[in-house]
Amino acid sequence: MFQVLVAEDELWIRDAVVEMVDNLHPQFSVAGEASNGEEAWNFINEHWPSIVITDIMMPKKNGLWLIEHIFQLNLPVVVIVVSGYDNFQYAKQAMRYGVSEYLLKPVDEEELHSALHRSTKRLEQMTELHEGYLTIQRFIEQLPEMNTKGMQQELNAILAMIMKQRISAPSKAKSLLNILDTKLNDLFHVMLPQYNPVLLVEEDEQGIRKHFAGLLDTWLIASPKVESQQFKNSMKQVCDYIETHYYENFTLARLADMSHMSVSYFSLLFKKTTGQTFLNYLNLVRLQRAKELLKEPDLKIYEIADMVGYTSLPYFNRIFKQVVTITPVEYRKRLGL
DSSP: OEEEEEEOSSHHHHHHHHHHHHTSOTTEEEEEEESSHHHHHHHHHHHOOSEEEEOSSOSSSOHHHHHHHHHHTTOSOEEEEEESOOOHHHHHHHHHTTOOEEEESSOOHHHHHHHHHHHHHHHHHTHHHHHHHHHHHHHHHHGGGOOHHHHHHHHHHHHHHHHHHHHHOHHHHHHHHHHHHHHHHHHHHHHSTTOOOOOOOOOOHHHHHHHHHHHHHHHHHHGGGGGSHHHHHHHHHHHHHHHHHTTSOOOHHHHHHHTTOOHHHHHHHHHHHHSSOHHHHHHHHHHHHHHHHTTOTTSOHHHHHHHTTOSOHHHHHHHHHHHHSSOHHHHHHHTTO
16 A cells, blocks of 8 residues: 655645545555655655645745755655646756646646556656665664664564665665665764764675774764653653643644754654654644533534634544544434434
C-alpha cells in the first residue's frame, strides 16, 4: 500500500483531494494531512509516506520549501504539486526539485488518479532507497533502547547495505549516507549544546566507517541525557499539556520549541516515552474526549469535532473511523442515542 500525505491550507480543497484519493484503488491510503509545509515536513519525518500531494502557496513554510527539503535529502518520496497559480515560474522551480506532476486547481479527479498511477512507476524505481530510508529511521528511533554492541552491529549492517549499493547505484548510496549523517547530527546538536556538526565528506569505505564510528561515540556520550530526570520531566509536562490543551491547534514544532529541543530529537524522545508518535498520541487524546462528548445527545457531531480540536468535520470523521473503526454516527447508534 502507498501512504499518501495531503498538504493544503484550504480545508475544503484538502477534504476534496483526500476523498479523491480514498475513492481510488485501495493500494492508496491517506496517511495524514497538513496545513503548511512545516507540518508536512514533520509528518514525513515521523511517518515516511511514499507520496506527497502539496499546494504551493501555504502559510508559514510553503510547498516549494517542502519540495526543496525533500529534494536536498533525496528522500524516496514522489511529489504531486496542486496549485491554483497557473504560473510557469512555480512549475519550473518545482521541476528543478524533481517534481514531474503539476496539477492546477480545481483538481480534476481523473487527472489526479492518473498522476497517482504514474507515481507508482517512479516509486518502483525507489524501492531499495525507500527500504533503506525506513531501516535508517528505525535505527534512529531504537537508539535509546540499544546497548553498545547492538548499536555497532546495526550500524555495521546499515553501512554494509549502503556500501553494496555504491557499486550498482552510487547515487542511492550517497543519498542514504546523507540521510543517516543528517539525522544523527541533528540529534546531537540539541543533546550536546556545544556540539559542532561533523558532516560526512565523501571518502573511501574506510573513511566512511570511521566517520560513523565517531558519531556512535558521540551518541554514547550524549545518550545518558535521554534517561535523565530532566528529560523525563519535560516529556511528562508535554503529555500533561496535550491532555489539557488537546482542543488547540498546536503542532509538533511548537511543542518541540516549548521543550527547547529540535523536532527530530523531540520526536524520538516523545515516542520513547509514550510509545506513540506525537500525531497518533494527540489523536488518541482527542478521540477519547470525543467519545465522552458523543454521549451528550444535544451536541451535534460538527460541534464535538470543533470542541476537540478538529476544524474540519470530514477530517474528524476520517480520523475517528481510522482509530475507532466506525464513524461517530455509528458510535452514537451503538450507544442507543
